[in-house]
Amino acid sequence: MQQSSREIQQLQQIDEFDRQLAHLTRLLDALSQATSTSQQVAVLEQDERVQAWLRSARSQAVVSELRCLSLSELFAILCLPAMMQEHVLSAQPEGNNLSLAVRTLSDALSRVNTFYSSIGGLLGYQRKCLEIMRAAVLAELQGCDASEACTPVTFHMPKGPDLAGPDGRRLAAQAAATGLEALPHMAEIYPLGGAGDRLGLKCEVTGASIPTAMLPYCGRTLLEGLIRDLQAREYLYYQLKGFQQMTPIAIMTSDAKGNHQRVLQLLESYNWFGRGQDAFRVFRQPLVPVVSAEDGRWLLPEAMQPVMKPGGHGAIWKLMLDEGVFDWLYQHDREAAIIRQISNPMAGTDATLLALSGAGYADGRSFGFASCERAVGAAEGMNVLMERQIPRPDGRGVEYAYNVTNVEYTEFERLGICDECAEGSQFSRFPANTNVLYVGLKAAEGAVRAGVRDGGGAALPGMIFNLKKKVTYQDAVSGRERTVHAGRMECTMQNLVDSLAQRFRAPVPDERHSVLNTFVVYNKRRRVTSSAKRKRAPGSTSIHQTPDGSFRDLMLNARDLLQRCNLLHVPEVGTVEQYLAKGPGFIFLYHPALGPLWDVIAQKIWGGALADGAEVVLEVAEACLVDVQVEGSLQVRADAVVGQVEPALAVNYNQIVSRRDIQISQINGRQIWYRNGTNSHHPVSATQDSANPQLPLHKEFSHVTGTASAEEPSPVSAKSTSLHSEAVTSGSERLVYSSRCGRIRLNSVIVRNRGIDWAHPGNVYWQHKVQRHETCSIVLHGQAEFEASRVILEGNLHFEVPDGFRMVVTADGGRLQTSLLPIGGQPSWEWRYKMGSQGDIKLTREEAGHSSSPLARSDSTELPFSYVI
Template identity: 50%
Template sequence: MGEIYPLGGAGDRLGLVDEVTGQCLPVAMLPYCGRTLLEGLIRDLQAREFLYFKTFGKQEIMPVAIMTSAAKKNHELVSSLCESKGWFGRGKSNFFLFEQPLIPAVAAEDGHWLISEPLVPILKPGGHGVIWKLAFDRGVFDWFYKKGRKAAIVRQISNPIAATDVTLLALTGVGHHHNKKFGFASCERKVGAAEGVNVLVERKGKHGWDYSVTCIEYTEFNKLGIPDVPVSPGSMQAQYPANTNVLYVDLPSVERIASCRSSRSLPGMILNLKKPIVYEDYHGVTHRTYAGRVECTMQNVADLMINTFSSQLKPSQHGCLDTFVVYNKRRKVTSSAKKQRKRTDFLLHQTPDGSFLDVIRNAHELLSSCHIEMPNMESVECYLEHGPPFIAILHPAIGPLWNIVQQKITGGQLTRGSELQLEISELFWKDVQLEGSLLVLAENVVGSLQDTENEEKILFYGKGCGKCRLERVTIQNKGVDWNSKQNVYWQHKVSRLESLTIILHGHSEFEAQDVHLQGSVTFEVPDGFRMRVTQGDDGIKCDLHPLPSGSQTFGSWQWRYTLQDGGYVQLDMQTTVEN
């Protein structure tokens, strides 16, 4: 498998600017939950690779193709970010960046070209459907093949939650196991939402009955006579599920379409006139208007993946098609951050605020399933006025499957207003009571960087991970300053009055058992050491010792993963002889 990220969108509706330079920024650079959206996608990918390593004992680095554009220096900024992060420990050769062309915009009101000065049109990215033709022209398909990849997952940059729990693994599994050509991850959709839908198309053709699962954009509903009605009277759920642009792609099948010298290589061509554009003309006058451009949509390549049968299929036979769809709960599939929320607006759809609320809702469901007593979720109005009832940001490598998280984290309580940040994968949590802020920050979350022959630092999974064990621990501190006007919760930009912070340098371990930790405390464990905190006669007792000999690679303990029938992953703790 490989991954494909279309990042070329301008993201005008986000109004994102650099706080220092004032430069307009593309969507990929949006600071979300403490990191850019692009870093979040790579983090999700590393979590699945770490899961593969722990389950099968093999190092795997999936190649990533990224479509950028010239809009708002998108290509330059994405390239610079990858360089500054050392290509995320994946090696530069495992990335392929290719640039999306820009096309002129036309005014929705009168059809005139928008211009910034005479003969200089306003240019915008022309939709992500060009990705397949562009990938063929730039050699992206051949690049994937040389790396032994025949299929890929496609994720859009504006959807940070698509990797939640089983979503991407299920999409990949169905596509690969059943030799499918194209697949969609779908979910419920609200009536009237500005989202496309996934449908099964059945047509009587010249040679029989044609079938395919595809997408219809919301802008085309009226044209095609598709009613946007509820699934049942009084319901807000639409009768057709949402297209989320979380896709499974069989690369040779898509390449055959992309290589043809016709309009077939640019699927789903539409003229979308519903997007607002702000621009300055040659008189220095700022204009705000609805405008559009000819776009094509990457998901509509499925229109050309048709199966023909001599007779109509029964519903039970639809699973034999080359195209498919998998379903999950909406907040495990999509919650996009596409537009800035107005301060007086309570509508959260497609805003970073709304997306982060879904992150919190997912955390509430997950941690509750770990038998942790959680504060109640509150109304949207309360969230916007006072912030979320708690903050919980867990590194996806703790799972990413929730059944794995449920074995690493069991019991305890988070009180209202608490903050939990777990930047770690090797974690054992049992009956922890948290009132305030707890930050566990491992330098080596899923492995360690090691030099290679070509002088690149590559992340080797499972080696030298930071580890943390918390058993029957009570943590009390003042935590987040919920009254601070500087807090931006969806950025995880918060002011703290106090916190318990555990910093794990390199290959180090922290253990705490049967202790009550109060106030603002920082435990910092140097590389190669294990710190053990217990309750002494005169207060907290803290012991620091080198890691046991012979455990320099995996430490004094580690989780062993075993894949069982039905896809369940069983965890068992392995300890060294000297532990």
């Protein structure tokens, strides 16, 4: 039968791939015998393609630069001609930039070579790409069903607790309670290495592309949102236990769009969010070359600058091993971690993350997914319980391997999965993979080490190569514009779980699927994920995975929360079309430390109503709002939401207990801590300290402040007479959770003003960038309080309360009257948290046992702020 031109082309492609693969395999076999980098360089120098390149007249300028490179950098450069990519070196930059270009290229290639060491480094990466591309061309040529070549597997619906089900609130409370108990043993891991090309973010000053982490969602970067969510869980733990936890955070960045430097600059600009630099571990994933699917050629749009992009979030596991991140987490006594992607600001909603932690940590499980319903046809993966039959090592029959896993949507056809609705449902028969994960650190590290030893597996989990994407670029060698199918090898972070399967001699019955070592926790979709991955096209009503769509889901969640708070009226958010045309029906934003659990928030906010088009912003954790009606805009902002930033003491921050009975005084540039109620400015004595065990006991934190001198008493003993610390720089400051924070109490208050200008063309709601006609603004500095009862706050109002004072607003003959009272170190009221036997958290409001007199207007003391009513 006569072959078509396409078939002839495919056969030629396969021949070319085979030629390159044979050459690379010979080289890798020879390199495997080398025992040092110098021997590896010698192997490459004997290769005929490398020798030809070294002798070429066009190469001499580059060859002369090789003398300045280290052996590992030299090896990386020689890999290019060895794997038939010498064109990367043939186009050279103009001017005197050759030396810099060679060093930059060699550094990037060396990182790739190190990362892929388990499969042969840079040469192994190229071979793997060619193998995948060859297999795809062969499958198309033979017209076979790709799923026929796969190992037979059975996919089951994963079983797990459903926080959105009929008994969801009880399950959520119980799982969240366990999650809080686990918090001292948990870490956070944020993969931020993605380029975020689909968002098209640009720096407003320079116009340069910027990564996803910088997206200004609700007025702050996405990274800050993740830190606030974590801070909220730590603050809830503090309120229940009396101890402050400082959760270590590991962040994977990349060099795409200056991601690494921008993330570091952001952390430094926020002074490491009051956590200290030692609470973070920032490490970079390598960028990998983009390869033409037609011939394996690297794309080269600029001289000596091949197209390189992040190799997928799955790179995180081997990098954590290579960079010592696992060991760093163990040094912080961490056993497990929550993993969140930067583009999903919704995962911290209500009990989702605490329940995931609790479900994993309670039984020492190895890997878990937060999952939700999935629309049929969505470009997102599925969570499935995979059952595989694997031959036993002794050859006698098979074993049954089980693990919950993720299947990417690009793999459905290959694995024979039909993306269809579940019976009687509008959603897919398998739930969505959200990349909100729980991981047991020892299990993960063990799997990665085994993968490195065996040459793949968990070291490079879920390797995929998308061959369908077209790329148009200006070729730096020929000068011509080229459009080719191209891609890069990527690893999927969540598919580490495939190396954590449990094996059984017989099939596991359905009723036992929920107790496997890998697991799923379900919740309503918009309480688990609503990502901001791509920019909405102008005029389009398709808002899925856009910032616009994510913010709409945020407001839908806010409406559910406010209804739980028993508000008499909460406006509808509106249809997608209404939302895009006019904005949401209301805006309600709050600091997550107000809860973060909705059942906690519903005890701080009760009753009242929001008028259509109302705006409420509560940047405060300590609030008591009863029967508050907002007709317009109300903004409450505390600059000390959960405590205050203080100079870093020689303190173990995971041992800090309640500071309600401690006050601070400055003496000769030092801080001395005193118990409230002791005689004026006398340190607590040893006798007093031992008599009252509620005084916090601090341990030395030498890597923060250094060793105490012989003349200065150590600030850490139970028998210390005082707690001292040298005055330190702002870089050593820490956020200390305490009652020294802002508070607001409103009872039967009406806020009435013109609020947001909803017709203003400059409004960008998902950025919380809005124009207002009027607003009622309340600013709380430090340990400040605001209180109003049975009043109408009408018009454009601004209240600003200084640190250490309480402002009380009352009505006097139809006019507002303000009084300013000194707090005296103790809050006038505070919430006491208590956990019930079923995990439910009950709040009781405790009033201070003392009263203060208002500051008379005739008082000669000059107040630091003025008040205009």
